[in-house]
Amino acid sequence: MSDYNAPLRDLRFVLHEVFNASEVWAQLPQLQETVDSETADAILEEAAKVTGQLIAPLSRNGDEQGAQWDNGIVTTPDGFKEAYNTYIEGGWVGLSGNPAYGGMGMPKMLSVQFEEMLYAADSSFALYSALTSGACLAIDAHASEALKNTYLPPLYAGRWAGVMCLTEAHAGTDLGLIRTRATENSDGSYKITGSKIFITGGEQDLTENIIHLVLAKLPNAPEGARGISLFLVPKINVNTDGSLGNANAVTCGSIEHKMGIKASATCVMNFDDAKGYLVGEPNKGLAAMFTMMNYERLSIGIQGIGCAETSYQRAADYARERIQSRAATGVQNPEQTADPIIVHADVRRMLLTMKSMTEGSRAFACYVGKQLDIAKFSPDPVLAEQAQDLVALLTPVTKAFFTDTGLESCIHGQQVFGGHGYVREWGQEQLVRDVRIAQIYEGTNGIQALDLVGRKIVANRGEYLTAFTQRIREQASQPETLYSAEVLSAVARLESVSQWLLEKAADDKNEVGAASVEYLHLFGYVAYAWMWSRMATAAQKNHAQEPDFYSAKLATADFYFSRMLPRTLSLETSIKAGSEPLYGLAAEQF
Template identity: 85%
Template sequence: MSDYNAPLRDLRFVLHEVFNAQKVWDQLPKLQENVDIDTADAILEEAAKVTGQLISPLSREGDEQGARWHNGLVTTPDGFKEAYNTYIQGGWVGLSGNPDYGGMGMPKMLSVQFEEMLYAADSSFALYSALTSGACLAIDAHASAALKSLYLPPLYEGRWAGVMCLTEAHAGTDLGLIRTRATPNSDGSYSITGSKIFITGGEQDLTENIIHLVLAKLPDAPQGARGISLFLVPKIKVHADGSLGAANTVTCGSIEHKMGIKASATCVMNFDGATGYLIGEPNKGLAAMFTMMNYERLSIGIQGIGCAETSYQRASNYARERIQSRAATGMKHPDQAADPIIVHPDVRRMLLTMKSLTEGGRAFACYVGKQLDIAKFSSDSHLAAKAQDLVALLTPVAKAFFTDMGLDSCIHGQQVFGGHGYIREWGQEQLVRDVRIAQIYEGTNGIQALDLLGRKIIANRGEYLNAFTHSIREQVSTPGTLYTDEVLTAVERLEHISQWLLREAENNSNEVGAASVEYLHLFGYVAYAWMWSRMASTAQKNHAQDPDFYDAKLATAAFYFSRILPRTLSLEASIKAGSDSLFGLNAEQF
C-alpha cells in the first residue's frame, strides 16, 4: 500500500487562491484554449491517483531490487514496466508538450504540481519521464521541422524516451573539455563517437526507443564551450515514416552502483560512429541544451520538495501515533502509558520546519512556473522578456534551495522517527539517500550559487534582482497583506548584501565564490518569506470558508517568520566575514 497521499488541498490553494491561475491563463491566449480551473483540478485528481496508487507502492521494492545491467541491457525493477505502460496511457509525459505534435499543452504552473507528486511517489520512476519532457523542450525549441515531426509525437506518447548526454569522465562542469566527436556524413547526418557517463535512463526496458541528445564537437569546432554542438542520436534508427529500423551503434557499457535512486539506471553510454542529426546551429549546442537544462533544474529542485513532502507526511503521522514520555506541561493522555511524541517541543520544531519549508517551496515553484508560462506564451514581448529575466534569476535558487531544504527536511523526518528512521522498513532512510543526489546532478548546488551571484547579480549589476524586489514591494504594499514589515526588512537585507558584494567583488574576485552559497540561501529565505506573506494573507482573507485549513496556514506562517527567517541574520554575518579566512591554509595544510 502507498503511504503517500498528494496534498491536493494545499496544491489547489497555491494554484487557485494564492496565484489565481485562471486569471494568469486568461491573459495568455495560447493557454486559455487548453486549460481552465475544472481541467486543472481534474488533472490534479487523476495525478494524485496515479502517483499514490500506481507509482508510490513500487518505491521500496524498486530501491531494494534496483536497476540491473547484463550484456549491455538494463532491466528495471519488477512492476516498473507495467506501471510505466499504464502511466503513459494517461498522456502524462506530454502534459506540457506542444499540442501541434501531440502534447497536451498544459501550463508549467500546473505541471510543477504534477512533478512534485511524481517525485514524492518515487524519484527513480519520475526520472525516466522527466528527462523525456526536457528532451522534448530542446527538440521543440531548436530542431528542424522534420526532426520535430518525426520524433516529438512518440516522445510525448511515452513510447520513446529522451535523455541528455553531457558529462564525460574528464568533463563535468567544464563541458568545453568534452572529446566526443561528430563527423559530417554525405547524407546530412553525422557520425558520433565518444563516451558519456552519468546518463540517467540512457538504457532501460520501458520504451521501444531512446533518443539521446548528445553534446559533441565538429572537426573544425572552436576551442572550449564555443565549439559544442547538439545532436539527436536514436538508440534505434528511425525511418522517414516513423517506423523503427536497425539498431544504431549506441551501447550501454555499464550502470553505476549508487547511494540512492537505485531503480533509476545511471549509465555509461558509448557512441561508436552512431548516426546523429544536428539540432540547431553548429557550435551553438550548449545554448540549445540549456533550454532543456533550465527546465530540468527546476524539475530537480522539485524533487527536493516532493521528497520533503513524503518525509513530512510519514513523520507527522508517526509523531501523532508514537507514544513516549510525558509532555513537559503535564500528561496529555492519561489513558495511555505515555503521550504521543508530537507533544514535545523539539518534535514540533522539526515538523514545523519541514512544513514551512516544503509549503514555501511549493508556492515558490508555482511562482517560477508562472514566469515560465508568461515567458513562453505571452503576446506582449515586454512582459515575456521581463518574465524570462526572472526565470534566469530564480532558476538557480529553485534548483539549489529546494534541494538543500529538501535534504534538511528528509533528515528531520528521519530524526522524528528516532532509531526507526535508520531502519529500511520505515522508508525514511531511502528518502535521505534518494534526495541527496538532487544537490549534485543538473549542476551542483555550489555551481548554482556561483551562477546566481556571479552571472545573475554581479554581471548585470543587480538588474534582475531589482526587478524581483520591485515585484515584492509592489505586492506587499497591497492593503490587507500580512507580514509586510518583516518581508520588507528581509528584502532590504538582501539588497544591502547584494550591493556590498558588488563593491567587494571589484577589489577581490574571491568574494563571489566565498559568499555564493550563503547568498543563495539568504535569497531563498527571503523569497519564501514573500511566499508566506502571500499565503498568510490569502488564508486570512478566505478564513471563513475553511477555518481549520487556514488556521494551520496562519500558524505555520507565524513559525516561519519567527523561527526560520532569522537565519538570514547569520547568513549576512557570514557573507560579510569575507574570503580571507578561506585562504589561511596553503594546499599542503589541508
Template identity: 75%
Template sequence: MPEYNAPLRDLRFVLHEVFDAPSLWARLPALAETIDADTADAILEEAAKVTGGLIAPLNRSGDEEGAQWIAGDVRTPAGFKEAYATYIEGGWVGLSGNPTYGGMGMPKMLAVAFEEMLYAAGSSFALYSALSSGACLAIDAHASEELKNTYLPPMYEGRWAGSMCLTEAHAGTDLGLIRTKAEPQADGSYQISGSKIFITGGEQDLTENIIHLVLAKLPDAPAGARGISLFLVPKVLVNADGSLAARNTVSCGSIEHKMGIKASATCVMNFDGASGYLIGEPNKGLAAMFTMMNYERLSIGIQGIGCAEASYQAARDYARERLQSRSASGPEAQDKAADPIIVHADVRRMLLTMKALTEGGRAFACYVGQQLDLSKFSDDSSERQAADALVALLTPVAKAFFTDTGLDSCIHGQQVFGGHGYIREWGQEQLVRDVRIAQIYEGTNGIQALDLLGRKVIANGGVALRQFTQEIRRFAEQPDAPYAAALLDAVERLERTSSWLQERAAGNPHETGAASVEYLHLFGYTAYAWMWARMAAVAQAKCSEDEAFYSAKLATAEFFFARLLPRSLTLEASIRAGSDALYGLRAEQF
C-alpha cells in the same frame, strides 16, 4: 513503507487562491481554450491517483531490487514496465508538450504540481519521464521541422524516451573539455564517437526507443565551450515513415552502483560511429542544450520538494501515534501510558520546519511556473521579457534551495522516527538517500550559487534582482499586508548585501565564490518570506470558510517568520566576513 497521498488541498490553494492561475490562463490566448479551474482540478485528481496508487507502491521494492545491467541491456525493477505502460496511457509525458506534435499543452504552473507528486511517489520512476520531457523541450525549441515531426510525437506519447548526454569522465562542469567527436557524412548526418557517463535513463526496458541528445565537437570546432554542437542520436534508427529500423551503434557499457535512486539506471553510454543529426547551428550546442538543462534544473529542484513532502507525511503520522514520555505541561493522553511524541517541543520544531519549508517551496515553484507561462504564452513582449529575466534569475535558486532544504527536511523526518528512521521498512532512510543526489546532478548547488551571484546579480548589475525585489515591495506596501515590516526588512537585507558584494567583487575575485552559497540561501529565505506573506494574506481573508486549513496556514506562517527567517541574519554576517578566512591555509595544510 508509508503511503503517499498527494496534498491536493494545498496544491489547489497555491494554484487557485494564492496565484489565481485560472484568471491568468483566461487572459493568455494559447491557454484560454485549453485549461480552466475545473480542468486543472480534474488533472490534479487523476495525477494523485496515478502517483499514489500506481507509482508509490513500487518505490521501496524498486529501491531494493534496483536497475540491473545484463550484457549491455538494462532491466528495470519488477512492476516498473507495467506501471510505465499505464502511466503513458494517461499522456503524462506530454503534459506540457507542444500540441502541434501531440503534447497536451498544459501550463507549467500545473506541471510543477504534477512533478512534485511524481517525485514524492518515487524519484527513480519519475526520472525516466522527466528526462524525456526535457529532451522534447530542446528538440521543439531548436531542431528542424523534419526532426520534430519524426521524433516528438512518439516521445510525447511515451513510446520513445529521451536522455541528456553531457558528462564525460574527465569533463563534468567544464564541458569545454569534452572529447566526443562528430564527423559529417555525405547524407547530412553525422557519425558520433565517444563515451558519456552519468546518463540517466541511457538504457532501459520501458520504451521501444531512446533518443539521446549528445554534446560533441565537429572536426573544425573552436576550442572550449564555443566549439560544442548538439546532436540527436537514436538508440534505434528510424525509417522515413517513422517506423523503427536497425539498432544504432550506441551501447550501454555499465550502470553505476549508487547511494540512492537505485531503480533509475545511471549509465555509461558508448557511441561508436553512431548516426546522429545536428540540432540547431554548428558550435551553438551548449546554448541549445541549456533549454533542456534549465528545464531539468527546475524539475530536480521539485524533486527536493516532493521528497520533503513524502518525508513530512510519514513523520507527521508517526509523531501522532508514537507514544513516548509525557508533555512538559503534564499528561495529555490521559488514557494512555505516555503521550504521542507530537507534544514535545523538539518534534514540533522539526515538523514545523519541514512543513514551512515544503509549503514555501511549493508556492515558490508555482511562482516560477507562472513566470515560465508568461514567458511562453503572453502576447505582451515586455511582459515576456520581464518573465524571461525572472526565470533566469530564479532557476538556480529553485534548483539549489529546494534541494538543500529538501535534504534538511528529509533528515528531520528521519530524526522524528528516532532509531526507526534508520530502518529500511519505514522509508525515511530511502528518502534521505534518494534526495541527496538532487544537490549534485544537473549542476551542483555550488555551481548554481555561483551562477546566481556571479552571472545573474553581479554581472548584470542586479537588474533582474531589482525587478524581483520591487515586486515584493509592491506587495508589502499594500494596506494590511501581513508581516510587511519583516518582509521589507528581509528585502532590504538582500538588497544591501547584494550591493556590498557588487563592490567587494570588483576588487577581489574570491569574494563571489566565498559568498555565493550563503547568498543563495539568503535569497531563498527572502523569497519564501514573500510566499508565506502571500499565503497568510489569503488565509486571513478566508479563515472563516475553512478554519482548520487556514488557521494551520497562519500558524505555519508565524513559525516561518519567528524561527526560520532570522537565519538570514547569520547568513548576512557570514557573507560580510569575506573571503580571507577561506584562504588562510595553504593547500598542503588541509
C-alpha cells in the same frame, strides 16, 4: 512504508487562491481555451491517483531490487514496466508538451504540481519521464521541422524516451573539455563517436526507443564551450515513415552502483560511429542543450520538494501515533502509558521546519511556473522578456534551495522516527538517500550559487534582482498584506548584502565564490518570506470558509517568520566575513 497522499488541498490553495491561476491563463491566448480551474483540478485529482496508487507502491521494492545491467541490457525493477505502460496511457509525459506534435499543452504552473507528486511517489520512476520532457523542450525549440515531426509525437506519447548526454569522465562542469566527436556523412547526418557517463535512463526496458541528445564537437570547431554542437542520436534508427529500423551503434557499457535512486539506471553510454542529426546550428549546441538543462534544474529542484513532502507526511503520522514520555506541561493522554511524541517541543520544531519549508517551496515553484508561462505564451513582448529575466534569476535558486532544504527536511523526518528512521522498512532513510543526489546532478548546488551571484547578480549589476525586489515591495506594501514589515525588512537585508557584494567583488575576485552559497540561501529565505506573506494573506481572507485549514496555514506562517526567517541574520554575518578566512591555509595545510 510506501504510502503517499498528494496534498491536493494545499496544491489547489497555492494554484487558485495565492496565484489566481485561472486569471493568469485567461490573459494568455494560447491557454485560454486549453485550461481553466476545473480542468486543472480534474488533472490534479487524476494525478494524485496515478502517483499515490500506481507509482508509490513500487518505491521500496525499486530501491531494494534496483536497476540491473547484463551485457549491455538494462532491466528496471519488478512492476516498473507495467506501471509505466499504464502511466503513459494517461498522456502524462506530454502534459506540457506542444499540442502541434501531440502534447497536451498544459501550463507550467500546473505541471510543476504534477512533478512534485511524481517525485514524492518515487524519484527513480519520475526521472525516466522527466528527462523525456526536457528532451522534448530542446527538440521543440531548436530542431528542424523534420526532426520535430519524426521524434516529438512518440516522445510525448511516452513510447520513446529522451535523455541528455553531456558528462564525460574528464569533463563534468567544464563541458568545453569534451572529446566526443561528430563528422558529417554524405546524406547530411553525422557519425558520433565518444563515451558519456552519468546518463540517467541511457538504457532501460520501458520504451521502444531511446533518443539521446549528445554534445559533441565537429572538426575544426572553436576551442572550449564555443565549439560544442548538439546532436540527436536514436538508440534504434528511425525510417523515413517513422517506423523503427536497425539498431544504431549506441551501447550501454555499465550502470553505476549508487547511494540512492537505485531503480533509475545511471549509465555509461558508448557511441561508435553512431548515426546522429544536428540540432540547431553548428557550435551552438550548449545554448540549445541549456533549454533542456534549465528545465531539468527546476525539475530536480522539485524532486527536493516531493521527497520532503513524503517525509513530512510519514513523520507527522508517526508523531501523532508514537507514544513516548509525558508532555512537559503534564499528562495529555491519560488513557495511555505515555503521550504521543507530537507533544514534545523538539518534535514540533522539526515538523514545523519541514512543513514551513516544503509549503514555501511549493508556492515558489508555482511562482516560477507562472513566469515560465508568461515568458512562453504572453503576446506582450515586454512582459515576456521580463518574465524570462526572472526565470534566469530564479532557476539556480529553485534548483539549489529546494534541494538543500529538501535534504534538511528529509533528515528531520528521519529523526522524528528515532531509531526506526534508520531502519529500511519505514522508508525514511531511503528518502534521505534518494534526495541527496538532487544537490549534485544537473549542476551541483555550488555551481548554481556561482551562477546566481556571478552571472545573475554581479555581471549585470543587480538588474535582475532589482526587478524582483520591486515586485516584492509593491505587493508587500499593499494595506491588506500580512507580515508586510517583516518582508520589507528581509528585502532590505538582501539588497544591502547584494550592494556590499557588488562593491567587494569589484576589488576581490574571490568574493563571489566565498559568498555564493550563503547568498543563495539568504535569497531563498527572503523569497519564501514573500511566499508566506502571500499565503498568510490569502488564508486570512478566506479563514471563515474553512477554519481548520486556514488557521494551520496562519500558524505555519507565524513559525516561518519567527523561527526560520531569522536565519538570514547569520547568513548576512557570514557573507560579510569576506573571502579572507577561506584563504588562510595553504593547499598543503589542508
